[in-house]
Amino acid sequence: MKKKSIVILVIILLLIIISLGVGLFIFYNTKSDLVYSEVYVEAGTSDCDVTEFLKRGEPTAHFTKDSEFDPRVPGDYELKIAWEMPVFGTVTDKTILHVQDTVAPEVQLATDSVDMYVTAQAPSAADLVESVNDVTNCTIDFAEEYDFTKEGEFEASIVVTDEAGNQTVCTVPCKVIEDNTPPEIKGVEPLQFAQGDAVSFKKNIEVVDDKDENPTLEVDNSEVNVDKRGVYNLTYIARDAAGNETKKTTTVKIVSAKISEATEENVNALADAVLADIIKDGMDQKAQAKAVFNWVVNNITYSETAGIDDLYSAAYKGMYYHVGDCTVKQKTAEVLLNRLGIKNMEIEKIRDTRGHYWLLIDIGEGWYHYDPNLQLDGTLIFYWHDADLWAYSNAHKNTHNYDPSKYPTIQ
Template sequence: MDDYRYQKRQKMRARRRRAQRIKMTGMCIATLIVFIFIVFLAISNLSKIKKNVTLEAGSEINIKDFLKKENADAKFVTDVSQINTGNIGSHEIVIKIGKKEYTSKLTIEDTKAPTAKANDVTVNKDGQIEANQFVTDIKDATKVDVSFKNKPDVSKDGESEVTIVLTDEGKNQKEVKAKLTVVSDSQPPVIEGVKDITAYIGETVSYKKDVTVTDNMDQNPTLDIDNSKVNLNKAGTYEVVYTATDSAGNTSSATSKITIKEKPKGYVDKEDVYALAQKVVDKITNDSMTDMEKAFAIYRWTKTNIGYTGTSNKDSWTIGAYQAFTKKSGDCFNYYAAAKAMLDVCGIQNVDIVKSDTSHSAHYWSLINLGDGWYHFDATPRKGGGNFFMLTDAELAAYSTKHKNSHIFDSSLYPERATVSVQDKINYAKGTINK
């Protein structure tokens, strides 16, 4: 009986051990299946991302470049907008697909040589030249170094070919050939726009306003102004000397007189006039307008908003402008002064013109420069009609000759005027500028 019970217990124990082994085996198999599934998912996701991506310098970074297959759920975790593709180098890029993030390596390389246009240069004998003077319009995605293949000889007059080497950050090179002309320069710079100045005690004076210096060789001649004799706090007439010097040492000079006066009765400060002018400008212009459109808006406002009276206080242009803005009346002096104030606050270059032949009448108007040369600007309405916005000398003279020499002036006192008419760009009927 005892043997029977013993055997029975042994069989039960054996069955339990078999059940445990089966259970453990099942758990192992399940764990392995889960592990294989996770590995499969990881491999599956990794297969969607390129481990290494190479872009040409200057290219745009696009997430599609990093995906093996297009995935609408993919997005950058890395802020790629902060990566300058104009710089060669490598970057770690993190991309998120679904809830998981993956990393790829972005390499920016430069394999394209730079390009540029040749620029022929003329230089003074024994003058200074730089390699970048011989090329323009350099184009490359990365920074470009400009150098001479062989530094040219500038010790003798004559022409020679110069080879310029362009080298970018990727060490790609391009050679550009240009012509060098060496001459002995004896021509001095030309000074234009120097004129006599009138100011009042205590005012600041802009000696360089509308003064230009040009040279046949030197693109940047120097201009020195000797105003050491001027006393801005004492009435009187003083001499100012302008001296221009080019890189060859050639000089030229021009002299003007500055007259300092006591401030007249009723004098108005520039700041007060400019404040009034700014209010009008804010109403008639906006930031989207070109300088020509702004200048034309000033012309139209001045011509149509000031009543002609025939008399004015001409002691100061600021007084004339103040009367025009506050009383909306005056003569040609007020029209000119109001326009001047508004042109100034708009940053438009302008020069005052005074009629030279006053045997019949006096007159005041302006020259303006919108970047293409100086043109006449006169907003004073005339009995003879006509529009005087951006006229050439010839166009103004045609009217002046027929109307008792209304606009006679000493041309030598003012900057050289443009000769090309721009009237075809102007539509007076609609008050707009044709672009």
């Protein structure tokens, strides 16, 4: 009986050992059969899910808390994946994530070609690149050294390299020009103006260059006093893109002021001379209106003499003699704005002890107040809303009290 019990016990132990062996065999084979030992992804991947590491579906699979990686950054990451198994509970297996960078940088050039003079600063490779798109930092270099100090034409290769060694090569045609010929200034001759005349020193002056289509012209009139009789030196300075320079000097004779007929033609000629000096390329209508406003405020001295109602007589006085009352200032501004094609209209104060005139202007945004007179307290009323003008007028003894029924809606 005792012997039989021992045999039964041995059989049970053998069964347990066999079961454990089979279980362990299944356990380890199940682990290795679920998780890939290595996974490769391209750097810059926005997301990297655990399912990409599994050979088959396992809803409980997940990365362990100590499995940290960034699929946007190249490198090798050792990871652990855990999942639930019947009988054995939570099990884990190891894998390696290889984040690779095999994609060359995307490069946008800043220019299709380079045209420059030998005297100009040589560009770097980075100067010729507008943007670079890559998951890593990149270097930008020329494929070789290029000589930008000698005249000639060549193709410059720009090499953009990322941290993984991927490269993008772009080619830019380059033309280096040698220019030792200075520009030519045409039309320079002695000038004569009357005292107080509005003058344009650049009128009839032309600058040409054999290679530069847009040479610059500078006028040095620092010695000229248009309000004082005398003979003065005036210098023109022309420069081309290569840095070549030409200077020409002439004389300006200022004679006694003369009275001219205030005809439309004469007044428009005076207006055009003023505008030639104050209006710059690229100005929009608001900037042009401000330039006219500043000129009238700064160049016409206020005088309480009898006003002039005629448009051209008043504007002539303002532009020729640089003196006048609010009517002269308003009408001078009106003529200048008309020459620029800026919509405007006269507005009149309700007369009490004294009258006053100013303008409304519309540059496509509705009507605004435009008073080219320096107010007694130093205020400048340029492009004012109606509410702001009323507030100012009410606070300063009705300086701009007017009848709204006579005018269009003011902003």
